Amino acid sequence: MSRVSLLLTGWLVVMVSRDVGLRVGLEGVQTSMCSRWGSPLDKSSQGLFKDGDVVIGGLFNIHYIPSVIDLGFLQPPLLIPCTGLEIESLQYVYAMEFAVEEINRNPSILPGVRLSYRILDCCGRHPWAMKEALSLVGGDSQSWGLSVPVIIGGASSTTAMILSRTLASLSVPVISYLASCPCLSDRHRFPNFFRTIPSDVYQAKIMARLAILFNWTWIGAVIANNDYGRLAIQAFQEEIEGSGVCLAFSEPLNRETIEEDAKRAATTIQHSTARVILLFCWYTDVRVLFLQLANRNVTDRQFLASEALSTSRDLFQDVAILNVASGVLGVAIRSAEIPGFKRFLHSLKPSNRPDDLFLREFWEKEFGCSLSTTPSNPQSMSDGSTTNISTASHASRSPLAATLSLCTGRETLEGVQNSFTDTTSLRAEYNAYLAVYAAAHALHSLLSCPDKESSPGDNSTTCSSPYNIIQKELLEHLNKVNFTTPNGEEFFFQGADIPAAYDLVNWKTTPDGSLKLVLIGRVDGLELHLNKTSIEWTTGSSQVPISICSERCPPGTRRANRKGEPVCCFDCIPCADGEVSNETGSHQCRQCPIEFWPNPAHTVCIPRKVDFLSFNETMGIVLTTGAVSGVVVTTAVFVIFLCYHNTPVVRANNSELSFLLLLSLKLCFLCALVFIGRPSVWSCRLQQAAFGISFVLCVSCLQVKTIVVLAAFRSARPGGGGLMKWFGPGQQRGSVCLFTSIQVIICIIWLSLSPPTPHHDLGFQGSKVNLQCAMSSVVGFAVVLGYIGFLACLCLLLAFLARKLPDNFNEAKFITFSMLIFCAVWVAFIPAYISSPGKYSVAVEIFAILASSYGLLLCIFAPKCFIILLRPERNTKKHLMGR
Structure with a gap:
């Protein structure tokens, strides 16, 4: 985060906290922000809206924007427009929309209350996330004066921290679907934060248990040089303490200097005796590292990947790093099915959603055609509801749209095979889906209470008005949320977190030479359910790789630590006279009983032979x-x-x-x-x-x-x-x-x-x-x-x-x-x-x-x-x- 962004964050918090009424102050803040960070008509202000009684805010990184070039405090930062549509993030958006529509059709949740949403694009930048969050909470003109009582967003831990700290004084809950930093579990620092993804502490512990399970005692690590990487490796080291597993090295990767850092890390991996490497970093950084290893022909390392990269199609479908990436064993976000979601995605068409600029951009990119540039009527009706979007339709279109032929209107997503229509392994999408349900059940608990004179099952009487929701009360109800998901799973928060649940995945080689993602196990809590025989290791075989600093001491010897080296590096010393060791890797030899003596191999105590001066010797x-x-x-x-x-x-x-x-x-x-x-x-x-x-x-x-x-x-x-x-x-x-x-x-x-x-x-x-x-x-x-x-x-x-x-x-x-x-x-x-x-x-x-x-x-x-x-x-x- 740049210095200007940090100053802006502090300035925003001061401005918001000064205004008790909030609404007027927030409008002034938004106007000031727009003047600083660009026009609301650029891509950062694009959104997907649906009217209703209660509005849920959604912040997603639908477009990618390069880093801001910080020129200091003498002039504003140089802004670079959003570029590139993030298909996976677009799927998160429609998962949220699908959850809202599903809840509105369910009479047992928020009866008589129409749930709506306002989804905005943050472009992966913290300042945009703050601006859009404040515009949602403040209730600007684009949301018809309705403030948003809860925000679903924070695609990164840093963004989630900024949102939580900024909105903490307003008691606005923030429910993240991807922020996994352990620091966010601190209820004193982040009292209004929740998440539907487990804390990284759990996946670090799981990776440590995998290392112990496979007897990997000498492990290297490549981590992101931020809280995600540092806190994860810290949790990993705490878990392996006393288990005989050691960290051979830990190489940090910085996004700003990724090329130099990747070269340094690749050199360290090449010369290290560790054959298993932990990866706690973003998949884009890992791709650069894998390219460096491929150039050095280092293809015999077994990688144990975190959830940030273990399911990245950009990695295991990249031919350039195929030999390096094969056999990756990873911890992934728990996958689940969302019934009806695939049919919902296939039903999406720009003709039915003329104001959906995100779908328009995806459509033109997917089918290579240009939709009509005539603006649609903002007040057009679809499914009996009103859907509005910002007026930046021209800004959303690709520069090549003018050179493309017009779409026929007969295009359909039926039969299209890509990451957008693939619903076989919904991970972050399911987290966003759960976040909507968590917010809906908290609202249901807040807005509904039984009438004293009515039957116990009648919850039609509302205790609060949906148009005057007090965020502090909603926060209290959100802390007590406990419901059963449409999949039949029990959902509840433990503070800010949910119980640990992960998939264990493996990158296997297909007959055509490419890689595919295969589910090989699951994790419930910290209990591993793993099919070891189905794992394909980096060697291409089912033989577990060996990653040790020193060979395990055979029976008859004991371990002697080398001075100044980790405990995993040791020498094997034969047991002394009268001592035995019948275990592999024994730390000490045990003394035989006085009636016994070790065999020649010092592995077992045998009864002593009676010795005397005989005539035969x-x-x-x-x-x-x-x-x-x-x-x-x-x-x-x-x-x-x-x-x-x-x-x-x-x-x-x-x-x-x-x-x-x-x-x-x-x-x-x-x-x-x-x-x-x-x-x-x-x-x-x-x-x-x-x-x-x-x-x-x-x-x-x-x-x-x-x-x-x-x-x-x-x-x-x-x-x-x-x-x-x-x-x-x-x-x-x-x-x-x-x-x-x-x-x-x-x-x-x-x-x-x-x-x-x-x-x-x-x-x-x-x-x-x-x-x-x-x-x-x-x-x-x-x-x-x-x-x-x-x-x-x-x-x-x-x-x-x-x-x-x-x-x-x-x-x-x-x-x-x-x-x-x-x-x-x-x-x-x-x-x-x-x-x-x-x-x-x-x-x-x-x-x-x-x-x-x-x-x-x-x-x-x-x-x-x-x-x-x-x-x-x-x-x-x-x-x-x-x-």
Whole structure:
């Protein structure tokens, strides 16, 4: 709207509000307006009139006029005459006229009152709309002094705002059939406004629900840079909040700079990864955008269109944009039938309506002929009623009329197929039709009231005169309107609005390559009734297009938002250990119960497998082989010693203790096998007891052997002859039994009070549950190890003291070295055992048993077997006594 228009609006409101009487003031306003905006004889003053008791005003954009060139405040704006007849708007006019005639024939609505109309052309300009509205309300000479109590008009939201604000102080109701801006629902700002088209809030919510329904999470938008576009996209964003749908971009289009804006928007669409584009703008602007996309060969975008363009024949019948526009999915104004309206349109003829300049212009354009330019008698009668029109008959004719042949008068609209005669999908026409009925029922409620003395069904008594209607009272009745339409639908206002009702349409390709509009669903309230299988998408197939920023995360992964990007753009991260995700697009993984573990794909929790050190696995086989080999080697040494038990090497080193030591080593190797296999109650008790007793027996033998060596060499010194009697064979066996008995007692107490038991270790994070022997009493196990360690350290100390005795008779140095290995192994065992998880702790213990056993076996018996088998010359008493 130009600055001059804004100033004029304010000036008009001031002028109107100052005059309490209204009639005189309005005449002055109209005269002033006509002097400013042109003669009333131009096309902006053309109208269609019908006399009667109550006049309903109608404002329609029957002709199109280019934008006013605003030259500032120093001179009046440059006016350009109306050009081009709007066929669709002409159909709205006749829908209003048909509704008035239908109401006049209905005895149950306004009985005894003749409804009439005065329909004026606004040319799509706000100043003309204000001028014509004030002329209707003021009751100028052309309306025989009758003021209009209600106006049906406001083909755009901006025009409706201006009309409502201008006429609000007069309490004149304005009923719009096309103004859908959500802002008009504000009853504080627009208390006198009503509409028979749903608010754009509803269609924005419906489009958001369609996006959610088809899983379109990454959507672009092209909007009109006005309240229509901005408020619609705002409502869309509010509806998609929290649903996972994001807006990739929003490109505004300005009517004044449409070429540049369309190029910019087309470039954005071309380079965006969004495959679904919302369109909240007028169809003329969208055509420019589609042409730009066609030039760039961008034909793979799915458009979701608002009602402003979804039913535009100018778009889906345009061959230049055919490839871009195919498959458009749109929200459209609810279509309906008007019984008898098609017959009414076909009956229209200029010969029957000589003063109808709109029909005259359409007739000449449709049939390519010229009607007689002789003015008709303004007072001619038709259907028993008087129809008047302004005297601008010559101005209404096409400049080419003079070059056309005269019409024959036999032309008829029967069989004519065009947008004017097409009544299969009446949308805005039906809204205009409903607006007339709403006004008529409000007038009926205002003018009729039951007589107290008459029957309840007699409403013949009028409470108000049709010639003196108070607009404020009519406004109150209009707020309470509730009636059933001729189609059987219930109609009522919710404030300024009506309940949401839309059609869902699809632009489908016909066999001849053109596009046609197909109804694929309906919307009642916010409930979708959609036939998905009948939709033809932009790809030409029934496959729903995909429009996402990031692929949905498969099961087993979760979404991780990218920093600084919308929530629809994310990365898919595999679930961590112990977590699963069995849904596509999951935002987080869930922890498995402790008895379960994820499958390899992290999609489901499965029971953990019981895990223990078995004989079948590689580690169990290796350890078993090591233990069996130790038993075999120990047995072989035992056989060698048994065969050579009379030789000096065997006899010199206390053959009885050597055989006992070999037996204990064999037990050590065998006890390692008890640790392998599925733990049971008895195996858990046996393995620790066998381990503790076997090693104490082994170390006790070494301890006694070391003491015997020390005692033997001490007794060889002067005064030490009696020392060996305390360490004879009986004392040696007794000492071994004593040391071993202490360990046996410890094990008995431990196993009696708190023995090891089989236990499922659920704390270990893994796909398997570790079945192991749990130490119910760590103290008992520590005492067993501690006692073994004490004997080993004591043995090491004694062997160290005897290391310098004569070589040929000294076994102490081999015992020293073997005990060093023994102690090193078990010192390293403690941290390794504690830090090893599950069955690996058992393997560490078995390894320590085998390593220490092999160490003792090799260090003590390998040198002796070497002499016995390979150096028999050294296996003599002379050699042993040589030093």
